[in-house]
Structures are given as structure tokens and as C-alpha cells.
Amino acid sequence: MLWHTLTLDFEGVNTSETADLNPFTDYRLLVEFSNGETSYLIRGFYAADGEAENTSATSGNIWRVRFTPDAVGPWTYKAQFHKGENIAINRDASVGEPIELDKAVGTFDVAPSTATGVDFRASDRGRLRKDGRFFRFESSGKYWLKGGPNSPENLLGYVGFDDTYRLVKRSRDGEASTEGEIHAFEPHRKDWNEGDPLWGLKSGEPRGHSMIGAMNYLAEEGMNVVYFLTNNITGDGNDVWPYVSPTEFDRFDVSKLEQWNVLFDHMQSKGILLHMVTQETENERLLDDGETEFYRSLYYAELISRFGHHPALIWNLGEENGPSSWMQTGQTDQQRKDMASFFAENDPYDHTVVLHSHAAAGDIDHIFAPLLGHAPLDGMSLQIENGEDVYETTRNWHKRSTDAGNQWLITMDEIGPWFNGALPDSFDPDHDDLRRHVLWGHLLAGGAGVEWYFGGRFPSSDISAEDWRTRQNLWTQTRYALEFFDQHLPYWKMGDCEGVIARPDVYCLAVPNEIYAFYMPGRGSSMVYLPELDAGEYIVDWFDPKRGGNLQTGSVRRLGKGGGQFIGYAPNTETTDWVVLIRKQSN
CATH class of the missing domain: 3.20.20.80 (Glycosidases)
Incomplete structure (x- = not known):
């Protein structure tokens, strides 16, 4: 499925982690995965018996590649296995002595992802x-x-x-x-x-x-x-x-x-x-x-x-x-x-x-x-x-x-x-x-x-x-x-908002003439200096960064057409710090 890992195992040289001919340096598995004009060259690795996470095996003949497809539809793969001194770090597929693999070429279809929510493999998330x-x-x-x-x-x-x-x-x-x-x-x-x-x-x-x-x-x-x-x-x-x-x-x-x-x-x-x-x-x-x-x-x-x-x-x-x-x-x-x-x-x-x-x-x-x-x-x-x-x-x-x-x-x-x-x-x-x-x-x-x-x-x-x-x-x-x-x-798309608020201890992020977010320490308030609007007004909301919850309304709900204006007081005096959200509201 889309964004889900495809694992291909090949039966190759039977060796071990400690073999004289080092499987991690002197062999190289490269697999090319293609979908239309898109292709990925993926390096494989030695996987012992193919179940090492469960068996703790240190030897075997399984060589593995993992690939995560980024498009639905038909894909092809072509594997190449080579031997050579320190070949493992060389991605040139033409270098080394070739070793024949069974099922070195194949096809597969990628279906839409069925994962949902926060899963990175969900169709609306991915890489x-x-x-x-x-x-x-x-x-x-x-x-x-x-x-x-x-x-x-x-x-x-x-x-x-x-x-x-x-x-x-x-x-x-x-x-x-x-x-x-x-x-x-x-x-x-x-x-x-x-x-x-x-x-x-x-x-x-x-x-x-x-x-x-x-x-x-x-x-x-x-x-x-x-x-x-x-x-x-x-x-x-x-x-x-x-x-x-x-x-x-x-x-x-x-x-x-x-x-x-x-x-x-x-x-x-x-x-x-x-x-x-x-x-x-x-x-x-x-x-x-x-x-x-x-x-x-x-x-x-x-x-x-x-x-x-x-x-x-x-x-x-x-x-x-x-x-x-x-x-x-x-x-x-x-x-x-x-x-x-x-x-x-x-x-x-x-x-x-x-x-x-x-x-x-x-x-x-x-x-x-x-x-x-x-x-x-x-x-x-x-x-x-x-x-x-x-x-x-x-x-x-x-x-x-x-x-x-x-x-x-x-x-x-x-x-x-x-x-x-x-x-x-x-x-x-x-x-x-x-x-x-x-x-x-x-x-x-x-x-x-x-x-x-x-x-x-x-x-x-x-x-x-x-x-x-x-x-x-x-x-x-x-x-x-x-x-x-x-x-x-x-x-x-938000950036700095220098000169917008009359307090040096306030952190601010903004899209000028559209939206402003301020972190206001303490229970105080401030004047803000906003651009003049051709039409519309600014809406003021407050958010409690310590306790969360919904946006709240303070003593001032709406600001006028711009210039220096008082944003009012927070919804309560129990919370020490507030985030103030000021947004342009069209008529």
C-alpha cells in the first residue's frame, strides 16, 4: 500500500556476521524500483536468517531490501547482487562480480493506504x-x-x-x-x-x-x-x-x-x-x-x-x-x-x-x-x-x-x-x-x-x-x-511583526493586515499598532497556554480600522500568561 514498506527477501550467499568474507563490506545488493518515469535505487542489506529480530540469528542466506512507494499503481523492480572488496559503499551498479539471484525481476501493485489518523503511512500524510x-x-x-x-x-x-x-x-x-x-x-x-x-x-x-x-x-x-x-x-x-x-x-x-x-x-x-x-x-x-x-x-x-x-x-x-x-x-x-x-x-x-x-x-x-x-x-x-x-x-x-x-x-x-x-x-x-x-x-x-x-x-x-x-x-x-x-x-506564511505591539517582552508572529499571535506574559495588556484596513475590522481572542481549551473573549472583542488601539484585558485574572490572537474579520 501507499507509504507502507515493501520488504523483499532474496536467497543469496549463505554467510554470517563474522565470516572471513565480510557480508557488510564485500557484498552489495542494489534494487531499482520504478513506476513510470519515477525510479529509486535502493541499497539492500544482510538479514541473516530473515527472522533475526525473533531468533537472534547471526547467520543465514537472506539479503533484504525495504522500499516505501510514494505512488499507487504498478511498479517493477530489478535486483543486482555483486561481490567485491569494499563494494558495499559503492553505488555504481556496474562495479563488482555479479552473483545470480532468483526472482531478481518482478512487479507489484500499490493500493491506496488504509492507515488513518496520526499514522505517517496514512494517505494524507506520507513522507x-x-x-x-x-x-x-x-x-x-x-x-x-x-x-x-x-x-x-x-x-x-x-x-x-x-x-x-x-x-x-x-x-x-x-x-x-x-x-x-x-x-x-x-x-x-x-x-x-x-x-x-x-x-x-x-x-x-x-x-x-x-x-x-x-x-x-x-x-x-x-x-x-x-x-x-x-x-x-x-x-x-x-x-x-x-x-x-x-x-x-x-x-x-x-x-x-x-x-x-x-x-x-x-x-x-x-x-x-x-x-x-x-x-x-x-x-x-x-x-x-x-x-x-x-x-x-x-x-x-x-x-x-x-x-x-x-x-x-x-x-x-x-x-x-x-x-x-x-x-x-x-x-x-x-x-x-x-x-x-x-x-x-x-x-x-x-x-x-x-x-x-x-x-x-x-x-x-x-x-x-x-x-x-x-x-x-x-x-x-x-x-x-x-x-x-x-x-x-x-x-x-x-x-x-x-x-x-x-x-x-x-x-x-x-x-x-x-x-x-x-x-x-x-x-x-x-x-x-x-x-x-x-x-x-x-x-x-x-x-x-x-x-x-x-x-x-x-x-x-x-x-x-x-x-x-x-x-x-x-x-x-x-x-x-x-x-x-x-x-x-x-x-x-507568518513572519516578524516588529513595531506592532508596545511591549518589549512579548513574542509575536504575524501576516500583516491579516493575523497576529502574541504571547503576553503576566496579567497586563497593551496597545497594538495595526495597519489600516480598507474594509473590515480585527477580532480579538485569548488563549490559555497553560490550561488549553477553546479561544476566549476578553474585555475588548473588536478593534477598529487600525492604528494604536488598546486590546483590552484577559478573560480572567487567574491565568498569568495569555496568547492573544488578532484576526482580520471581513464585513
């Missing part, structure tokens, strides 16, 4: 792409904002996945402690529902209840993105890697990666974007000393082959990438450009590519200024130390990237300081500063979405968090913001 400053669905053209957890970043350091363990237990300044065990997410076992997927089904011990349950919980709370690392060797968690061992970078753990994919499939069905972060600052030079040469190319090619078929996915090139004021070593400007270029050249689905920043303004500028105008990089994954800086920082980098000829999509993905982040509800039940400065500040600056980092020192930290219910109030307030933007604002 999520960057369009200017925002994400947009390829199928319907509808714009979309993200909101959800940035933590725990070591989500995949989970007891239910094969060969997953912590390399080093430690506690050091500047990061969350890893002295505890890897994740079990036991509080979310109750959120697993009968019929939900599991893995290890042929091992006598089905696994994944708590992980799948956690995704169910987040989806029920209206969250639509989760941030996670795919390699944190030598990093903060030291418990996530795709390899058969943390010291061999050319052999992949087939069963672990297939188990990851069961999780990713479920996340897509629940409307959860995969924010896939490929490395962190401590290991950015682990592969090829930071270059995009053999080991890094192989790593990225495997990620694309095994997971690129998912409709909603972000490639994040690295967390806190590059040298900083507190770490002098890191990748270079050219190495960052080369990573982005690799995905642009090798991801057939053209998923969004971003880079995560350091927190300090000087470090952000040092790393990102040289990347302005580099077309393969789609945007910034911001980390900012102080919430008060979010609004202006987002606006500033939008302008700089636009002026450079490649407008960036900017997301607010980690709020500092590092030891606090977004505290549990038990410490900060109202989240007033986060709501005002980070959530609404970012969105009203034209940002594409917010993810919440859990900090490093408080309980339920960026590494140790086991229960997402510890921030339920934050999820609720995030959902209110996303719903407001989705229901009331054409945010994709």
Missing part, C-alpha cells in the same frame, strides 16, 4: 520533508510541527535489545551519571496493549513490552517525535552501537538492528518522528578521524539501507558537534559539510538533515556560520543555555540562513543549563519559563518544533530517565501549543 522553515507532508502538502522528548538520549540502551550493555559506569562533571543500569522502562509495561509488536518471539522470551508501551504513552499525550542516538561509544551513555562489538566498525549486529526496526515501525504507526542522532561530541572523530571515508560511509549507508524507508525521519549529523569552549577537539567545517553531502547523495528519500549545536552563542556561531549556504544541510538542531535567548536566536539564524541562500529549518532541541533542562513535574509543576521562553518563544519565532532535554543532575535525567510520566504537565502544555498552531495559525 515528511523540509519545505522552507518547516516540515511538510509530501502527500497532502500539510505543514507539521514537532514536539516531544529529547531524553533519554540513550533510548536504545535498552535491556530488550540483543547484546546491549553499558561499557563504562561513571559519573563526571558536565553529564548525567551512568553508574546505574541500562534502561528497562518498567513503568511503561502497563502501557503495552494486546496486539502491539514484540520481538524475540522465537527465543522463548518475547521482549519489548515496556519500550513499546512507552511509545504508546507518548503518542497518547500528543507527542510526535523522539530523539535518540544510534552510536554513543565513548560518549555519555556508552551503551548504544549498531555493531557486533563496540570495537569493530565494519560488522553490524543484524538481530539488534532488526529489533530497533520493530520499534521504529511502531513509532511511525503512532505518529512519532524518528530523530536519529548518528553520533555525539565525544565520538565524532571515532570513525575515520572525523572524515567521511570508509567506516563512516559504511555506517551511514547501513543506517540509510535499514531505516531510510520510514516516512518520518530526521538525520542529525551529531550532538554538540565540533570544537567548543570546553572541548578543543572535534570535526572540521569541511568534515561537517562532507557528512551532510553524503546523505544528500545517498539517501534516496531525501530526508531532512540537521546538525545539533553547542549551547553558547559563540560556539554556535563558530560552528554554523561556515555552513551557511551549504545546500545539503537542511537546518539547525539548537541547544541553548538560557531560555530567554531562544526567540531571538531562532529569528537570527532564520535570517542569516535565508540571506545566505539556503533557508534553514530550525528546531529547539535542548534547553540548558546542562544540569537542569526540563525538570520533572515534582520539581517544576508549572514549567512557566519553559512554556513562555522556549516553547512559545521558539514557535512564535518561526521555529519548526521543540524537544525537551531532561538535564543531568536531577532524578529522571537525560541518561537515567525510565518514566516519561515524570513530565506529564510538560507534555500537556506542549500539546496545547501544537494544537493552537495547527488549528488557528497559517504559521508557514
